[in-house]
Amino acid sequence: MTETTTAGASAEAARGPTAGPGTTTITMTVNATTRHLELEPRTTLAEALRDALDLTGTKLACDRGACAACTVWLNGRPVCSCMMLAIDADGQAVTTIEGLAQGEALHPVQEAFIEHDALQCGFCTPGMVMSSAALLERNPQPDAEAVRDALAGHYCRCGTYPHVVAAVLAAAERK
Amino acid sequence: MSGTRTETFPAGIVETGLGTVTREIPASEPPPWPPNAELTWIGRPVPRLNGRAKVTGATRYTVDVRLPGMLYACFLRSPLPSAELRRLDTAAAAALAGVRAILPLAQPGDRLRYAGQPVVAVAGVSPRAAAEALAAIDAEFRPLPFVVDMDEARAPDAPAVHDAASAPQGHPSGFPAAPGLPLEGNVRGPAVVRRGDPAQGLAAAAVVVEGEYRTQVHTHACLEPHAVVADWRAEGLTVYISTQFTAGVRQELATAFGLPLSRVRVVVDGMGGGFGSKSQLGVYGRVAVQLSRAAGAPVRLAFDRQEEQTDAGNRPGTFQRLSLGATQDGTLTALAIESFGTAGVAVGAGIGFFAERLYSCANFETRQHDVFVNAGPGCAMRGPGNTPGAFALEQAIDTLSERLQLDPLALRDRIDPSAVRREERRIGAERIGWSRRHPPGADDGPVKRGIGVAQSLWMSNVQTNVACEVRILRDGSVEALSSVQDIGTGIGTIMAQVVAEVLGLRPADVTIRIGDTEFPPGGPSYGSRTTASITPPLRTAATRALAQLTREAARMLNAAPDEIEACGGRLQVRADPSRFLAFRDAAALLRTDRVSAVESRLDDYAGFRRRMPDAAMAHEDLGGVQFAAVAVDTETGAIRVERVVAVHDCGRPMNKLLLESQVEGGVLMGVSYALLERRIMDRRTGLMVNADLEHYKLAGIHDTPEIETVILENLQGNSATDAYGIAEPANIATAPAIANAVYNAIGVRLTALPMTPDAVLAALGRSGRS
Numbered sequence: 001m002t003e004t005t006t007a008g009a010s011a012e013a014a015r016g017p018t019a020g021p022g023t024t025t026i027t028m029t030v031n032a033t034t035r036h037l038e039l040e041p042r043t044t045l046a047e048a049l050r051d052a053l054d055l056t057g058t059k060l061a062c063d064r065g066a067c068a069a070c071t072v073w074l075n076g077r078p079v080c081s082c083m084m085l086a087i088d089a090d091g092q093a094v095t096t097i098e099g100l101a102q103g104e105a106l107h108p109v110q111e112a113f114i115e116h117d118a119l120q121c122g123f124c125t126p127g128m129v130m131s132s133a134a135l136l137e138r139n140p141q142p143d144a145e146a147v148r149d150a151l152a153g154h155y156c157r158c159g160t161y162p163h164v165v166a167a168v169l170a171a172a173e174r175k
Numbered sequence: 176m177s178g179t180r181t182e183t184f185p186a187g188i189v190e191t192g193l194g195t196v197t198r199e200i201p202a203s204e205p206p207p208w209p210p211n212a213e214l215t216w217i218g219r220p221v222p223r224l225n226g227r228a229k230v231t232g233a234t235r236y237t238v239d240v241r242l243p244g245m246l247y248a249c250f251l252r253s254p255l256p257s258a259e260l261r262r263l264d265t266a267a268a269a270a271l272a273g274v275r276a277i278l279p280l281a282q283p284g285d286r287l288r289y290a291g292q293p294v295v296a297v298a299g300v301s302p303r304a305a306a307e308a309l310a311a312i313d314a315e316f317r318p319l320p321f322v323v324d325m326d327e328a329r330a331p332d333a334p335a336v337h338d339a340a341s342a343p344q345g346h347p348s349g350f351p352a353a354p355g356l357p358l359e360g361n362v363r364g365p366a367v368v369r370r371g372d373p374a375q376g377l378a379a380a381a382v383v384v385e386g387e388y389r390t391q392v393h394t395h396a397c398l399e400p401h402a403v404v405a406d407w408r409a410e411g412l413t414v415y416i417s418t419q420f421t422a423g424v425r426q427e428l429a430t431a432f433g434l435p436l437s438r439v440r441v442v443v444d445g446m447g448g449g450f451g452s453k454s455q456l457g458v459y460g461r462v463a464v465q466l467s468r469a470a471g472a473p474v475r476l477a478f479d480r481q482e483e484q485t486d487a488g489n490r491p492g493t494f495q496r497l498s499l500g501a502t503q504d505g506t507l508t509a510l511a512i513e514s515f516g517t518a519g520v521a522v523g524a525g526i527g528f529f530a531e532r533l534y535s536c537a538n539f540e541t542r543q544h545d546v547f548v549n550a551g552p553g554c555a556m557r558g559p560g561n562t563p564g565a566f567a568l569e570q571a572i573d574t575l576s577e578r579l580q581l582d583p584l585a586l587r588d589r590i591d592p593s594a595v596r597r598e599e600r601r602i603g604a605e606r607i608g609w610s611r612r613h614p615p616g617a618d619d620g621p622v623k624r625g626i627g628v629a630q631s632l633w634m635s636n637v638q639t640n641v642a643c644e645v646r647i648l649r650d651g652s653v654e655a656l657s658s659v660q661d662i663g664t665g666i667g668t669i670m671a672q673v674v675a676e677v678l679g680l681r682p683a684d685v686t687i688r689i690g691d692t693e694f695p696p697g698g699p700s701y702g703s704r705t706t707a708s709i710t711p712p713l714r715t716a717a718t719r720a721l722a723q724l725t726r727e728a729a730r731m732l733n734a735a736p737d738e739i740e741a742c743g744g745r746l747q748v749r750a751d752p753s754r755f756l757a758f759r760d761a762a763a764l765l766r767t768d769r770v771s772a773v774e775s776r777l778d779d780y781a782g783f784r785r786r787m788p789d790a791a792m793a794h795e796d797l798g799g800v801q802f803a804a805v806a807v808d809t810e811t812g813a814i815r816v817e818r819v820v821a822v823h824d825c826g827r828p829m830n831k832l833l834l835e836s837q838v839e840g841g842v843l844m845g846v847s848y849a850l851l852e853r854r855i856m857d858r859r860t861g862l863m864v865n866a867d868l869e870h871y872k873l874a875g876i877h878d879t880p881e882i883e884t885v886i887l888e889n890l891q892g893n894s895a896t897d898a899y900g901i902a903e904p905a906n907i908a909t910a911p912a913i914a915n916a917v918y919n920a921i922g923v924r925l926t927a928l929p930m931t932p933d934a935v936l937a938a939l940g941r942s943g944r945s
Contacts, residue, residue, distance in 0.1 A: 056239035057232015059447075061398040062480050062868040069398055097232035106230065114226035117832045120840060121663030122229035123398040123447030129230055148876045155868060157398050157448050158663050159843030161879040163836060 026090045031099025041087045046070045048086035049096055057097035057126045067155040071127035072096045078134040097126035100133060108171040109133045118167035120158030128154050132168045141172055178202045184892025185210055188598055196892040198780040205718045205895050211888055216672040220832035221682050223665040236445035237402040237417040242473040246275050247302045248466050251295040251309045253287040256549035256861025257321035260285050268311040273304025276470040278462060288336060288520045289549050290862050291485035293458060298466040298474050321549040323856040325517040328361040328548045336361050336520060336547035343522045348787055351523025352545055364544035368531055376509025376538030380500025384575045388567035389927040392854040393490035395556055396873060399447020401487050402477035405463035411438035416460055419449040420699035421658045425692045427456040443690045446662045451555035452488035454701050484866040488554035489854060491516045491524030495567040505581055505589045507536035517546045518553030527560020530568045532795050533632045534590040549861055557844060558903035561632060569629035569911035583628055595889055596630060599800040599822040602885055606820040607802035615922030621810045627915025631799040631908035635899045638698030638708040640789035642775040645674055645716040647724055649768050651759030656688045659697025659709055665833040666705050673710050677717035679741030695773055703900025706829055711895035712774040719772035727764035728756050779893045797899055799823035801908040805916040809939055812932030816846050816880040816913055824889040826899035838884040838905040845909020847874035853929050
C-alpha cells in the first residue's frame, strides 16, 4: 500500500523545480526490478521499501541513523534507509535483504550467520547482513578489526557481536 | 498412567563428578536420559531452524504485520512530568477525513504523573493521518510541582508523586513489590527480610565493611519497539503482539474485554527483543483493541523510539547502603542492607534475593524501599533486583577479601555453600589466568590492567501451566506445537532437538508451530524458565506419540512394542536392528492421517520449593561465575573490558550454540550496563534528555570483549529433560566483575554505575592516584 492516495494532478505534472507536497513518481531499481512509486517527497527510503513495496525485511529501530538496522545498498553501497528520502534514490539501484540471495542460494554471509548463530531476536540481522556483505565486496579478506569497523554503526541488543565477527570471517573464507 | 516407579538418574557435574540420584517418578514418565555425550541431538550446537527466515528478511515481526483495511494508531502524551489535564477537546481531530477512532485516556481534572503518559489515542487511515489528528487535539495541561531525582524525592517536602489512592499496591507474590507496605511522602516500604540479629553480628565482627552503591535507570532498548495489531471481529478477537507471553496476554485480554478464552487469539512470529519489558498486555495493547472495536477495523499501534525510551519500562535505579561483618577467617557474622530504588511511578525497585541467599550468614537483614518519581514506570529487566543487588554485594565481598588479606576466591570458597559455583570458580580462574593477577596499580604507564570476579544467583523457575503437543502424520512428517514464543533464544530449535531425539529423526525433520495461542499453552519467555517448562512435557508427548507408531511397527515386525526403538530414521528391533521399518513406512501404517499426544508439565521430581499460581520455583541456586579482565586508561578514564570468562550451569545444557549466544548476550548487556547506559532526566524540566539511541549509549561491536563461555552439564534428575534456564544468570555477575577488575587495576573503587570516564577520573582525583 502507498502512504497516501494519489492526488488529482498527475505526479508527472507535479514534477518540476519543486516536488510535493502531493505525490510524485519515483523510479527505482529495487532488487533488480524497476519500480515506479507514487510517493510524497517526505517519504523516506525505508518507508518506501517497507510500506509501498512491502519489503519489510528492512527494519526501523531508531529512525535516526543511530542503529543501522535499516541498512540497504544504494548502488552497491550500504546506507541507512531511514536517513534518506526516497526521492533522493530516484533513478538509482537499491538492494534490500530480500534481494541478497540468488534464488534459493543464500549469500555466503547469510549462510555463515546461520551456522555461527550470529543472530538472536534477528531484528538487527538484515542490516548487519547487508553491511557485512558490502564489506566483503570491497574487502574480500578482512581481518576481525576490519569487520568490527564495518559494523561499528550497528546496534544489536541481544549481543550477537562475537558470533557476527566469526560469521563474517567464515564467509570471507568461503567466498 | 497411575502410580509411580523408581528410577536412577545420572546426577552431578558430568565433567568432574558424576554420580547418581534415585527418584520416585510418575509411572507415565519416560526413562532417565544419560549424559549428553550419549545422546544424539541434546546438547549439540544445532543451528537455529528459523535462521534462514531471519537472514533473508522473511520473518514477520509484529511491526511488519499488514492486514487489509488496517488503521494506524498513536498516542497524545503528556508533555509535562506532572500536570493536571485542564481541557480536552477532540472534536476538530474527529472531524478530519482520515480519522477513524479517538479514545481519551484521561479526563479534565485528572492528574498526569510523568512526561510521556498517554492522554488520548487516535486511529487513522495512515500514520500521517493519525499524527495530524494528534496535532488537531486541543489539550491544556496545568503544570504541577514534580520531582525526577530519587534523592530529592526522598525529602519530606518533595512534591508527592502519588497519593494513597493512586500509588501502586504491590502484589501478593511479592513481585514486583510486596503489598500492604506503608507510604510516606514518596517512599514506600520498607519490605524487610530478616534472620538472626545483624546488629549483634556486626558487633561481634573482627572486620566490618561498609559501603554505598548506586545503580542507574537502564532502559530495555529492544530494537523492535512495543507493537500490536488488534483485530476485533464479531467472531472473536485476534491480537498480533510483540510479546514474551502469548498465553498470558490472551488471559489478560479475555479478562479485560469479558470474552471467553476461546474467542481470543494471540499471535507472534518474529519477536524483536523483550528483556522483561514485553511480559504483559500493557496499556498500548488494551488501547489498540478498544480502537479496533470502535473503528470496526484492524488497528496497528507501534511505539517510536522516544516512546520506547520513556514509556516502555526500564530497570529501576538503586541506592544501597551495605554493612558486612566477618570474623578473621572470613566467616560472615552479619549482612545488613538498606536500599532505596526508583521505578518511576511504579513499584519494583528492590534488590532481589541476591544478598539473602548467596552466602551463608546467620545474621541478615534487608530493608528495601521504593521511591516514586515523576518518570515512566519501571518493570522487570533481565535478572530484576538481583542485577543491581549483585553490583553492591559482590564489590563489598571483594573489599572484605582485601581487608582480610584473603584471595577473593578463597573467601568465596569459605562462605559460598554451592559446590557447583566452587567448581565454576576453579574453572574460571584457570581460564582467565587468575594466578597472574597483580595487586592494584602494579602496571607501569598510564594504562592499568586488572582482573575481577563476581557471582550470579537466580531461581530455577518452572511454569506449571504448560502443555505441548506432538503429532505424527501419515506421510512421516512430524509437528511440535506450543503457544510459546521465540524471543530470540531459539526455543523452537530446542523443541525440534527434543522431538528428534525421541523419534530418532533429525531436528530439521520436525516442523515447529509456536507463537500462537491456538496451540497448547506455552508459558512465558521470562524468568529464565522457558526451556525448563517446555521441554519435559514435550519429551513425554513425543514419547507417547511414538508409542502409537511403535504399536503399528511392532505388529509388522513381529515384535513386542517394548522391543522396538526409534533411531536413525527407523523403527527397529533393539536386539536385531536388521529388522526395521523406515519411520516414514511405519507412519504409513497409521489408521488415520495423524496421531497426536498432548502432555502437561508435571512437578519436578524433587518437588518445588515454592508454588505460585501457574508457576513454581524449584530452587534458588541457579548461578554462574564471571571473571573480567579490564584495562583502565588513567589519563582518559576510559575502561576497556578486554576479556570475560563466563562459567555457568543450567541443568542439562540443551544446545551449546544457543547457550553460548545467550551467555554472550547477557555479558554484553552487563558490559553496557557497567560502562555506558543511563537514563538521564533533566531536573529542571522533568524530561528524559537521551530518549533516543544516539545519546543513550548501548555497547557496540567495538565495546565487545573477547568472551569465553563455559557451560557445565549439571545433572540433577529433576525432570524428563533436566533442563533449566540461563538468560538472567548470564547478566547478573557482569557489572560487579568489571567493577572488581577496575579496582584491581587502579586501586580505586567505583561504586556507581555507569563507570564512565569522567567517573573514573573523578575517583582517581579523589584518591590522589591520578
